[in-house]
Amino acid sequence: MTARTESGGIRMSAREVWTLTVVCSAVAMVIAAAAALNSALPAMALETGATQSQLTWIVDSYTLTLAALLLPAGALGDRFGRRGVLLAGLAIVAVASAGPVWLDSPTWLIAFRAVGGIGAALVMPATLSLLTATFPPEHRARGVAIWSGVAASGGIAGLLVSGLLLEHWSWQSIFVGFTGVSVALFAVSWTITPSREDRPPRFDLPGALLAVVAVGSFVLGMLEGPIRGWTDPLPMTALVVGVLCAAVFTVVELRRAEPLLDVRLFRNREFGAGAASITLQFLASFALFYLIVQYMQLVLGYSPLQSGLALAPMIVPTMLLSAAIPWLLPRVGLRWLSVAGLVCAGLGMFVFARVDADSGYGATVLALLIYSVGVGLCTAPATHAIVDNTPDDKQGVASAVNDTTREIGAAVGIALAGSLLAATYSRGIEPAVQAVPEPAKEPVGSSLAAALQVAKMAGPPGDQLAAFARSVFMDGMSDAARALGAILLVAAVVVGVCAPGRKHPDAEIPDDSSDLVSLTDRD
Incomplete structure (x- = not known):
């Protein structure tokens, strides 16, 4: 027993x-x-x-x-x-x-x-x-x-x-x-x-092919945009193809008896809010990783191991709060957990935006802990909302929706952070580019890592260049972090409006905190 x-x-x-x-x-x-x-x-x-x-x-x-x-x-x-x-x-x-x-x-x-x-x-x-x-x-x-x-x-x-x-x-x-x-x-x-369904649906080959092209093209465009420039034919074409294939996918799936993904699920407020919340969380998280790893290694001078150790405290609040979500979700509801989590993550981004080259690790870890509390509050509820509102014979697809939103959010986040950082860095570093010899102009103007390499080769005279390049990088990092914080706060408002509250506010909630039930059992 x-x-x-x-x-x-x-x-x-x-x-x-x-x-x-x-x-x-x-x-x-x-x-x-x-x-x-x-x-x-x-x-x-x-x-x-x-x-x-x-x-x-x-x-x-x-x-x-x-x-x-x-x-x-x-x-x-x-x-x-x-x-x-x-x-x-x-x-x-x-x-x-x-x-x-x-x-x-x-x-x-x-x-x-x-x-x-x-x-x-x-x-x-x-x-x-x-x-x-x-x-x-x-x-x-x-x-x-x-x-x-x-x-x-x-x-x-x-x-x-x-x-x-x-x-x-x-x-x-x-x-x-x-x-x-x-x-x-x-x-x-x-x-x-x-685990296998007794009567599994037929595999939707047209839907699968359209999904592959739509998601693959969109992610390709987002990955190549910051590198080649958003006006380059490759990212522009890839993004257009991705959006068009997504539209065709929607039309095709609405007409199929056994679709790969029943797009009507997104009409469900819980399912749609959960998918949107996951996308935005991973957009911000991977953008944060993109920024902070460069900050730790190029500005603070951390090794790869030190960078990993410096990020490790984020795991603690994320795991503790995720484990508590089954107890919190029936009592608080998807709406307020999502709003609280996105607001907290957004505030963490704004705290990170105030970090400078002299702040050291203390200010950084404070921002990381605030951000990870937000992630811990809203990641598990969003996943619950997706899987609990999908038919049992489509749990693989529900899991894939959860994972696809993560990957799309990550690609968009890295592209957004990279573009914002590059734009501010390119503008700010221009005086230094004009002052260095011709062979050094391109590397100094391309990235902080390249600028530091040029400064190192120049010896003591390069110290001023290194300090200036780090300062410009910090300006770009702050701009990107503030933009991400604003996106999360706006997302909190949107999710707060769209997501449903607690399913049965008048239902009796058991006193035993270990009696953790899924949302489907409260319907």
């Missing part, structure tokens, strides 16, 4: 705890893989001769294939079995992670990362849908909340682990680590309960 707590609440069984452990480890790994290589890019450039464009695509090829394939991958899990799709994804990630150990040219690295993104697209929706499909209602909310906290913290874990590895070994050690973890997870995933 299932054990009970002293207060009478039902505990998770040992099998449920084991399933939760395996799927959370898998989702943490694929999210960590998206962030881990950022710390290794300088070493990779030196050893492989990769250009800046190639370095960008070593990171972004993973994100692009992951985002583009999430919706079809979630549908495959619903139709053919979620554990089987999880195993296939882990096998692909293991092979793709092992490849760079032997074939490490820039072209091969980009190819292996793209293949790894395919595997990650199979893994991510399978992990969440295994929880929602196999856990009983009284445990589902708790499992989803813990999964959400882990997913929100995975990027920080990736930076921390990669920094630790780079302290002792070469950049290939990151790929060796992911290979080992993938193989281990592949082995233990055979032990969890399989």
Whole structure:
């Protein structure tokens, strides 16, 4: 029999705890893989001769294939079995992670990362849908909340682990680590309960193809925009194709008897508000990571490991609050948790905008903690809103919607932060560009990292250039952080208007805080 707590609440069984452990480890790994290589890019450039464009695509090829394939991958899990799709994804990630150990040219690295993104697209929706499909209602909310906290913290874990590895070994050690973890997870995933619908819907091939092109093109445009410029034909064309395919996808799905994604779900206030909230959270989070890692390494002088350790405190409030969400959600409701979380995250951004080169770590960690409290308050409720308002036979697709909104938000956030930072830096650094010799003009004007390299080569006379470039970078970082804070506060108002409140405000709420029920059980 299932054990009970002293207060009478039902505990998770040992099998449920084991399933939760395996799927959370898998989702943490694929999210960590998206962030881990950022710390290794300088070493990779030196050893492989990769250009800046190639370095960008070593990171972004993973994100692009992951985002583009999430919706079809979630549908495959619903139709053919979620554990089987999880195993296939882990096998692909293991092979793709092992490849760079032997074939490490820039072209091969980009190819292996793209293949790894395919595997990650199979893994991510399978992990969440295994929880929602196999856990009983009284445990589902708790499992989803813990999964959400882990997913929100995975990027920080990736930076921390990669920094630790780079302290002792070469950049290939990151790929060796992911290979080992993938193989281990592949082995233990055979032990969890399989999940497959008795009468799965037919696979919607036209919808899948349109989804791949729509999401892939949009993400490609957002990734290339800050690099090439928003007026360049490639990002402009990609964005237009993405939007047009999304419109065609909507029309096609409305007419199909068994659509890949029933777009009518977005009419549901909870589902729509949850998807919007997740998108905006990850827009802000990945923009913050983009800014703060550069700040820590280029302004504060931290190593990759020190940067990861400096970000680690964010994990604590995120995980603690995510674990408390099943208790809070029935009492407070989606609306006020989302509003409080987005407002808190926005305030954290404004505090971060006030950080300067002399502030040190204290002011930075304060901003990070305020921001992570906001994330902890609104990430798990948004995920609940998506999965709890999707039919049981479409849980893979619901998980994929949750994951796709994350990836789209991340791509938009990095593009927005990069563009705002670059615009302010380009304007502010112009006096220094005019003062340096001709060969140094382009690198000084391109980025803080390049400007610091020029200043280092110049010796003591370059100290003034380095200080000025750092000051200009801080201005750009502050501008980007304030814009992101404003977006989050506006989003809080919009979500507050659109999201529903507590479902049954007059219903009696049990005194036992361990009696954590899912929203579906309160309908």
